[in-house]
Amino acid sequence: MHQATSIPVLKFLSLFSLIALFSLCSGCSPVLGDPGAAAKRAEPAEVTLAVIPPVADRGSPARAIVRGLGPDAEIAGVFDGKPVFFFPTKNGHAGLFGADIMIELGEHLLKVAYEADGQTGSFEVPVRVADRDYGTRDIKVPVSQVRLSQADQERAAREKVLTDRALATVSPEKLWKGEFLEPVDASINSSFGRKTRMNGVLSPRPHAGADYLAKEGTPVRAPADGVVILAGDHFFSGKAIYMDHGQGLISMYFHLSEILVKEGDVIRKGQSPIGLVGKTGRVTGAHLHYGVYLNGARIDPSAFRKMTASLED
Numbered sequence: 001m002h003q004a005t006s007i008p009v010l011k012f013l014s015l016f017s018l019i020a021l022f023s024l025c026s027g028c029s030p031v032l033g034d035p036g037a038a039a040k041r042a043e044p045a046e047v048t049l050a051v052i053p054p055v056a057d058r059g060s061p062a063r064a065i066v067r068g069l070g071p072d073a074e075i076a077g078v079f080d081g082k083p084v085f086f087f088p089t090k091n092g093h094a095g096l097f098g099a100d101i102m103i104e105l106g107e108h109l110l111k112v113a114y115e116a117d118g119q120t121g122s123f124e125v126p127v128r129v130a131d132r133d134y135g136t137r138d139i140k141v142p143v144s145q146v147r148l149s150q151a152d153q154e155r156a157a158r159e160k161v162l163t164d165r166a167l168a169t170v171s172p173e174k175l176w177k178g179e180f181l182e183p184v185d186a187s188i189n190s191s192f193g194r195k196t197r198m199n200g201v202l203s204p205r206p207h208a209g210a211d212y213l214a215k216e217g218t219p220v221r222a223p224a225d226g227v228v229i230l231a232g233d234h235f236f237s238g239k240a241i242y243m244d245h246g247q248g249l250i251s252m253y254f255h256l257s258e259i260l261v262k263e264g265d266v267i268r269k270g271q272s273p274i275g276l277v278g279k280t281g282r283v284t285g286a287h288l289h290y291g292v293y294l295n296g297a298r299i300d301p302s303a304f305r306k307m308t309a310s311l312e313d
């Protein structure tokens with residue numbers, strides 16, 4: 001497994017304690033104007049925080065932009081109890097976070113603390129999460145893939161331990177840069193967030209990725225730099241690759257016919273093929289299931305790609 005180094009984590013933790021400290025200080029909250037307008041700190045420096053978009057849909061990525069700090073500033077945030085990492089861009093420091101596809105609707109606090117040139121400060125901003133109807137799809141799969149045998153249940157449970165661990169990876173360094181690429185040259189058939197009626201029964205879990213209609217054998221490319229943290233053949237996902245892009249950003253590629261990378265491999269943006277499209281696992285036909293998790297939040301990969309295109313990092 002790809003291991004996080006300890007020193008940046010310690011630094012990050014100290015900023016977390018800053019957040020805890022400042023959240024007790026009522027005078028430290030930013031002045032909020034219209035939703036989407038920059039929040040302003042009155043004293044002593046002109047440091048501002050903006051949240052884009054000000055209202056996040058369930059399953060959407062969002063970003064916080066801190067302006068007015070030098071490139072060496074240390075900034076850390078928390079959204080919905082999950083860490084938000086900041087990195088310098090041409091237009092301030094950006095911190096990406098996601099509203100999970102099943103996050104509770106309503107207001108969630110974004111807390112941000114910073115330290116620059118001996119100066120510290122913090123913001124606390126409510127971010128409203130709105131519902132979005134992604135629609136419902138009907139699929140039919142063999143009964144053996146819905147009512148699992150004892151052996152399959154045990155196998156799926158073992159694999160869940162591995163995938164949960166991969167999805168919880170938070171390595172402190174941001175490994176990617178610039179716009180994410182599409183993982184295959186194909187159209188998306190079942191978009192992210194749809195509820196699934198499987199053999200007539202509505203699943204409580206919405207579809208947490210984007211399905212690309214691509215023929216078996218189509219090469220899959222890496223959308224960004226990263227490290228392979230899990231590669232294996234799983235009951236539900238079939239042959240699957242999990243890639244860590246740093247700072248809690250994980251991408252995954254399911255139902256492959258071939259995995260052409262291994263755990264620990266350092267992957268470059270555009271590297272192809274990392275695998276081939278297939279129909280392994282619980283599927284109705286060949287396609288690529290592509291998922292993006294941001295610090296545990298299941299977000300729309302297409303919306304995330306669009307956001308990376310506008311970052312100027």
Ligand SMILES: [Zn+2]
Nearest residue numbers: 209210211289
């Ligand atoms: Zn899928």
